[in-house]
Amino acid sequence: MSNNIDAPAPAVEQAIDPRLLVREQGFSGYISEFKRKIRGGELGSLPVIIGLIVIWAAFAASNGNFLSASNFEYIAYYMVGIGTLSIGLVFVLLLGEIDLSVGSVSGLSAAIFAVLSVTHGVNLWLATIAALATGAVIGAIHGFVFAKIGVPAFVVTLAGFLGWNGLMLWLLGDTGTINLPDTGLIHLFGGNSFFLNGDIAGAYILAGVGVAALLFSSLGEQGRRRSAKVPFRPTSEIVLRTVVLAIAAFGSAYVLNLHKGVPNNLVFFLAALIICDFVLRRTSYGRKIFAVGGNIEASRRAGINVAAIRISVYAISGFFAALGGLVISATISSANQGGSDPNNLMMAIAAAVIGGTSLFGGRGKVWSALLGMLVIESINAGLFMLGEAQSVQYMITGGVLLAAVVVDSLSRRTQKSSGRA
Amino acid sequence: MLPDPVRGGFGVPGPGKFVFRIPVCARDGAATHPRHRVVKELVYVTSAPVLALRGVSKRFGAVQVLTDVELEVHAGEVVALVGDNGAGKSTLVKTIAGVHPIDDGVIEWEGRSVSINRPQDAQHLGVATVYQDLALCDNLDVVNNLYLGRELKRRGTLDEVTMEQKAQELLSTLSIRIPSVRIPVASLSGGQRQVVAIARSLIGDPKVVILDEPTAALGVEQTAQVLDLVERLRERGLGVILISHNMVDVRAVADRVAVLRLGKNNGTFPVHGTTQETIIAAITGATDNAVTRRQSRTAEATK
Numbered sequence: 133m134s135n136n137i138d139a140p141a142p143a144v145e146q147a148i149d150p151r152l153l154v155r156e157q158g159f160s161g162y163i164s165e166f167k168r169k170i171r172g173g174e175l176g177s178l179p180v181i182i183g184l185i186v187i188w189a190a191f192a193a194s195n196g197n198f199l200s201a202s203n204f205e206y207i208a209y210y211m212v213g214i215g216t217l218s219i220g221l222v223f224v225l226l227l228g229e230i231d232l233s234v235g236s237v238s239g240l241s242a243a244i245f246a247v248l249s250v251t252h253g254v255n256l257w258l259a260t261i262a263a264l265a266t267g268a269v270i271g272a273i274h275g276f277v278f279a280k281i282g283v284p285a286f287v288v289t290l291a292g293f294l295g296w297n298g299l300m301l302w303l304l305g306d307t308g309t310i311n312l313p314d315t316g317l318i319h320l321f322g323g324n325s326f327f328l329n330g331d332i333a334g335a336y337i338l339a340g341v342g343v344a345a346l347l348f349s350s351l352g353e354q355g356r357r358r359s360a361k362v363p364f365r366p367t368s369e370i371v372l373r374t375v376v377l378a379i380a381a382f383g384s385a386y387v388l389n390l391h392k393g394v395p396n397n398l399v400f401f402l403a404a405l406i407i408c409d410f411v412l413r414r415t416s417y418g419r420k421i422f423a424v425g426g427n428i429e430a431s432r433r434a435g436i437n438v439a440a441i442r443i444s445v446y447a448i449s450g451f452f453a454a455l456g457g458l459v460i461s462a463t464i465s466s467a468n469q470g471g472s473d474p475n476n477l478m479m480a481i482a483a484a485v486i487g488g489t490s491l492f493g494g495r496g497k498v499w500s501a502l503l504g505m506l507v508i509e510s511i512n513a514g515l516f517m518l519g520e521a522q523s524v525q526y527m528i529t530g531g532v533l534l535a536a537v538v539v540d541s542l543s544r545r546t547q548k549s550s551g552r553a
Numbered sequence: 554m555l556p557d558p559v560r561g562g563f564g565v566p567g568p569g570k571f572v573f574r575i576p577v578c579a580r581d582g583a584a585t586h587p588r589h590r591v592v593k594e595l596v597y598v599t600s601a602p603v604l605a606l607r608g609v610s611k612r613f614g615a616v617q618v619l620t621d622v623e624l625e626v627h628a629g630e631v632v633a634l635v636g637d638n639g640a641g642k643s644t645l646v647k648t649i650a651g652v653h654p655i656d657d658g659v660i661e662w663e664g665r666s667v668s669i670n671r672p673q674d675a676q677h678l679g680v681a682t683v684y685q686d687l688a689l690c691d692n693l694d695v696v697n698n699l700y701l702g703r704e705l706k707r708r709g710t711l712d713e714v715t716m717e718q719k720a721q722e723l724l725s726t727l728s729i730r731i732p733s734v735r736i737p738v739a740s741l742s743g744g745q746r747q748v749v750a751i752a753r754s755l756i757g758d759p760k761v762v763i764l765d766e767p768t769a770a771l772g773v774e775q776t777a778q779v780l781d782l783v784e785r786l787r788e789r790g791l792g793v794i795l796i797s798h799n800m801v802d803v804r805a806v807a808d809r810v811a812v813l814r815l816g817k818n819n820g821t822f823p824v825h826g827t828t829q830e831t832i833i834a835a836i837t838g839a840t841d842n843a844v845t846r847r848q849s850r851t852a853e854a855t856k
């Protein structure tokens with residue numbers, strides 16, 4: 133992004149400093165910029181993409197069925213529930229904090245939805261709204277205790293982890309399981325609901341829209357930057373990025389079409405990711421989240437209401453926890469006592485970190501939720517195919533999480549030593 | 554000096570002006586009746602300082618950091634605030650900026666008493682501050698730091714292009730070379746970071762700019778640029794509070810020097826007509842040493 137340094141003619145004499153990061157035009161420039169970033173510890177999504185390829189290759193070598201369309205459909209479908217929890221966690225991690233309550237809140241939200249709609253016959257959409265609102269309010273309460281009273285977030289949400297789990301068990305009562313009818317949001321998030329009813333065109337339409345959106349927004353931005361005489365992305369780079377996305381999008385569409393099409397819950401997940409990415413990168417609210425994650429005191433002095441940011445971020449986390457709870461209960465067609473399985477929490481945190489969001493705050497993308505869940509769900513699916521027990525799955529996922537955290541810490545150290553943290 | 558009829562204003566020396574003012578007698582009761590015409594009289598008043606501290610005190614736990622501090626800054630005036638390490642200069646700045654609310658005393662803004670409890674309050678009044686510790690977000694790039702808290706928007710979303718354009722213009726006027734305005738400030742040198750912090754105070758439309766040791770990390774050329782900048786701010790009619798340990802810089806740009814010693818005022822001196830020794834003596838408290846005490850004792854004895 134740092135070509136065309138010559139943009140505005142400065143008032144003072146300004147010979148080009150030989151140390152400036154002037155990128156050569158075109159492709160070789162792109163490569164050298166890329167190398168510089170890697171050396172500086174700005175790894176981005178690279179480790180996770182390499183990891184994903186390694187994982188897929190390893191499982192494909194040990195089981196021919198791993199690379200089948202039905203398996204990818206399975207991965208795409210089952211990653212959405214915990215992935216939704218993970219979206220909320222990315223917001224919290226960007227602040228440099230943690231939310232341990234998302235698993236319990238998701239279970240509670242499913243229980244509230246089930247009790248309201250099944251036991252009390254409340255309108256489905258009303259029950260949905262009640263469940264989601266409960267999640268947001270719970271999150272806001274956590275945020276309030278943390279931001280206004282000053283209890284460490286770790287402790288507040290640990291209390292929530294226990295407390296909301298208890299409330300869920302109490303709501304579900306003795307039977308412990310409430311089966312959900314296949315209607316409303318539960319149907320949309322369930323396993324029988326596909327985009328455009330699984331029509332082959334559906335997947336390609338989604339892929340086409342995504343690729344076109346990237347291409348046109350990049351070109352539009354390039355044009356605005358060019359006319360404002362500030363550095364802009366060279367066309368070659370835009371084309372490269374668009375081609376990479378097109379291969380990924382149309383490839384996925386092709387594979388999913390070989391089976392049943394794009395599950396509707398995946399469409400919702402992608403929509404949520406796009407919206408959150410927009411909020412984080414393009415709005416001043418998102419900018420404030422990054423600022424608070426980077427330097428709390430500087431943010432406060434810049435006039436940012438730190439407490440409001442914290443409370444709202446925890447509310448967002450609670451909302452996505454509740455939404456994820458509904459998705460998870462839709463995939464198992466019931467709300468049960470396993471709804472607040474602590475493993476869901478662990479997987480959601482792992483996904484965000486594996487996907488490249490830093491535990492140290494101020495650095496990350498919501499797309500981590502997608503990339504991280506792809507890794508975790510691939511491991512789960514692969515081990516399931518190999519007939520390995522849950523115990524092995526947990527050990528391996530734990531190992532992957534550790535690896536991700538090590539990569540995060542090491543890249544932070546490299547960034548520090550090369551002055552980028 | 555006579556009123557200048559051409560410009561319609563009144564050129565007068567010093568920080569005062571001619572204004573139409575309601576006489577005191579008219580204000581007290583008589584003019585409150587709606588049918589009474591208020592008679593205005595032309596008077597010469599010393600314009601109220603844009604910012605004034607009256608008896609400001611601040612303590613941190615057991616430490617009384619500021620005691621009854623007085624400070625005035627007029628529009629178009631550069632006040633240097635000097636004092637030894639730990640004298641309380643930065644704390645004073647932070648009370649004005651709303652980082653630490655004052656315990657006692659009054660802050661006046663354009664003659665009105667105001668309460669500054671949060672950084673937002675100071676920002677809304679028009680106080681821009683460059684902190685000694687710079688207060689930058691290391692993970693954000695230069696542009697984002699410059700516009701933090703007052704981002705430019707276009708159709709409700711961040712207008713990165715305009716912000717970047719203006720950031721580059723602003724930085725080039727400060728003659729600083731920065732590899733790119735799109736790299737995190739963590740990767741800048743100390744002086745580059747300092748210039749970013751200074752540039753940041755110029756965004757928005759401040760009336761008072763406070764610079765806490767702005768040139769501490771700067772090279773010769775950049776220091777000169779910052780001092781030029783201070784003079785430009787004065788010409789634009791802004792009030793400037795400049796904290797510096799460098800007496801040469803202070804004498805070059807300041808109109809008045811306010812000395813703080815152990816959290817208390819220790820004199821305010823006009824720069825012209827005051828020797829450097831006098832100021833340094835006030836800073837170090839040399840006026841209060843064994844020699845001066847003996848002198849004052851003998852002076853008393855001879856009375």
Ligand SMILES: Nc1ncnc2c1ncn2[C@@H]1O[C@H](COP(=O)(O)OP(=O)(O)OP(=O)(O)O)[C@@H](O)[C@H]1O
Pocket residue numbers: 613616618636637638639640641642643644645685
């Ligand atoms: N947040 C705080 N809590 C407690 N004491 C503080 C705090 N901030 C400053 N102090 C104390 O207040 C006194 C004045 O500090 P201050 O930073 O205002 O000095 P200064 O005049 O800016 O010094 P320097 O020239 O070194 O920057 C010091 O004794 C310091 O220990």
Ligand SMILES: [Mg+2]
Pocket residue numbers: 642643644685765
């Ligand atoms: Mg200081």
